[in-house]
Amino acid sequence: MNYIPEMKLSENFQLKEFVASQTAERLKIDNRPGWEAVINLRNLCQEVLQPLRNYAAEPIHINSGYRCEALNEAVHGVGNSQHLYGEAADIHLPSLATGRRWYEWLVNHTDFDQLLFEYRRGGSRWLHLSCRRNKHENRHMAFPNYPVAPRRGNGGTEVRGASKEGAHAV
Ligand SMILES: [Zn+2]
Numbered sequence: 001m002n003y004i005p006e007m008k009l010s011e012n013f014q015l016k017e018f019v020a021s022q023t024a025e026r027l028k029i030d031n032r033p034g035w036e037a038v039i040n041l042r043n044l045c046q047e048v049l050q051p052l053r054n055y056a057a058e059p060i061h062i063n064s065g066y067r068c069e070a071l072n073e074a075v076h077g078v079g080n081s082q083h084l085y086g087e088a089a090d091i092h093l094p095s096l097a098t099g100r101r102w103y104e105w106l107v108n109h110t111d112f113d114q115l116l117f118e119y120r121r122g123g124s125r126w127l128h129l130s131c132r133r134n135k136h137e138n139r140h141m142a143f144p145n146y147p148v149a150p151r152r153g154n155g156g157t158e159v160r161g162a163s164k165e166g167a168h169a170v
Pocket residue numbers: 083088089090128129168169170
């Protein structure tokens with residue numbers, strides 16, 4: 001399949017939003033997804049992200065969507081991450097209060113696999129949400145507080161100013 005950045009996955013989401021990655025750019029990783037992952041991303045948009053977008057009535061920014069193997073390794077994602085299959089996205093939260101409100105709404109109104117309110121000591125937080133193409137496989141696992149280990153630099157100290165994209169374990 002040819003990669004079409006402007007492809008619409010749902011009314012307010014385009015494929016490129018789930019593919020763009022500073023890390024991939026920096027490391028020259030080709031993060032273009034295959035058609036299977038694109039279909040999963042479209043499903044994620046239609047089932048979870050677009051309904052949230054309609055509820056929020058404001059743009060939803062994707063911190064990290066699809067990750068090929070090389071990119072997932074580069075950002076230290078877990079080995080079986082749903083990001084690898086286009087089944088997951090991490091979204092930016094404009095504020096803690098908004099994040100809580102979105103979380104509650106998603107729990108009560110959408111059919112998801114995992115919904116994790118992830119945070120790292122020091123303040124960064126985001127929502128990880130995932131959805132399976134086969135609805136019957138959705139586990140409806142929701143965690144309102146999901147701590148993620150700090151990123152470690154070579155000297156064992158937390159990496160400061162790391163891109164948001166690097167801020168995920170799942
Ligand atoms: Zn994630």
